[in-house]
Amino acid sequence: MRAIYPGKVIVPIRASAANDKKGSNALIAELANAAIWITGGRFELAQNLPVKVIKVPSINFHAFHPDLCYAEKKSANTLTKVHYNSQIAIWAFNNQIDTSDAVRLFNGSTFKALGYFDQWGANAERLKLSFRQNDFSDIEFNQFFLAVKRRGVFMHSVNHPSAETIVEFCKLIAIRLGADQGIVKRKIIIPDSLIGTIWPLYPEIGQELGLVGNYVWRIGNQEIEGLESYLDFAYQQYLEQGIQPSDLVSKWPIPHLDSVLNTELKKR
């Protein structure tokens, strides 16, 4: 938004800042001096303020990264230190599969059986719904979604849009704020602040989507190339966190994961 409106004062506020009473009050005080509040939640805080509220959806899209999940150490009820995990890696870790064997679980056959190839339609619908719920019309959604879809992989992970995606989204908001439709064609380049963590589009999934994939992870500015390296990294993280096999659970469990991966292991 700063790139679109360079002369305006734009203050970013973390959503979690208003998690407690003190934070909420501070935010209300901030909003009292603001003309516009662009927010994905806590709309009630602006109830008695003259600030104009622009509701925006979160951009979540799992079709490029269906294997990615959050996970927790079950016994401690805490998230893993590195928040992003592979569903397959978790299963392999819990079943004490050697990383060199676990590599073989990452293939087109497994992905197909796990439904990784069939995520596009449902995710596009879900995203459209979240736009609707925030008062964006389907025309506005299409203006955004079709523009980013043309560019290929428009997400770094399930909930981290690329900088170009964020720019397209901000253009929609700008139009809502009265900008001319011509802004859609304006070339706006911003630094990508989310490239510290990039989950790869696996090649087999890329192939299904007509896109080029790879097995290169970027986690905390560290680049991990290749499946076995990633699995070594993930196992090491879990062990360092004192997680024992079977104590690691995905926050987004896949019901038939166990049977699919067991079958796959037996094939070899």
Add this chain to the structure above:
Amino acid sequence: MTNPYSTLQDYHFWFKAMTAPAPGHIDPVVKYKTIKATDKVSTMGSCFAQHLAKNIAKSGFNYFVTENPPPGLDNAEATKKNYGIFSARYGNLYTVKQAVQLFDRAFGLFKPDENIWRKDSVYIDAFRPQIEPNGFESKEQLLEDRAKHLACVKTIFEESDWLILTLGLTEAWRSKKDGAIYPLAPGVAGGLFAEKDHEFVNFTANEVIADLKDFVQKATSVNPKINILLTVSPVPLIATYENRHVWVSTTVSKAALRVAADEIEKIFDHVIYFPSYEIITSPASADRYFQDDLRQVTDIGVNHVMRMFFKHFMQEEAIKEIDKELSINSVIESNLDGIVCDEEEIERAIKQAGF
């Protein structure tokens, strides 16, 4: 209230069929028929047909190869000599007229006058100039190999359950004497170009339609059970001899071939058009299906074509077998290795001549 479009399926509508799906999910295949695991499947056509041939050969299909390497020839040497690239060693057949003449030569209906070229000290088969990388040492050796080759071609026509023909070009070089079509201009990979003997030809849509009809009728006359699958190569022309831009010539050429395939599919029940051309050139691919030279097709594009082919033409059981083989390596493995394109010889010849 109803209208004529209200009961049509999703694939009739641009938004549902093109705009909305992921690029790799676009599926323009509407007409298809299952190829049984036991069916003999042959391939011929332009160099894009080699992608189909290569993938069919390693899939669950019964890839019908009639011309096999002689005993003792190792695999690398056999590949160099173009064994297994197509069902027989005919090399690339770019124009439909070439395919018709191949049939006629195999069945003894056409004996072109100029059929052997010299290149330095060796002999070149004018109808498959790249088939022997070092040429033939003698005329006799060439003729013997050709006779064996044409017998294999005959078997393809007589025994194939499916023949996949990929239409590549409309531009060709022709003998003025008897109309023989050469895959490469005389002088490029052998022989000598002479204006009195050779002429350039660019087949019109109507001429391609007539040739394709002739081809289908001839193939069916010797093998009534044959099914013919037509595709159009999405690979643009490497050069045009017409006095116009190569992209304009490409558009005209591909349009003529596409129209011909459409016309012939409407006439014959046993002819199906498979839209690999549309998959590769679709605006949804956003140029990801062409390499940086804007001409060669990328692996990911070929993979899209093959996925749609397997999905619609392969039996379910065979697809399951392919799924078993879907490993990381099989995806990353380059499909572009070993694709032989005669037209590239034009570029090489021009460079060698110092241009």
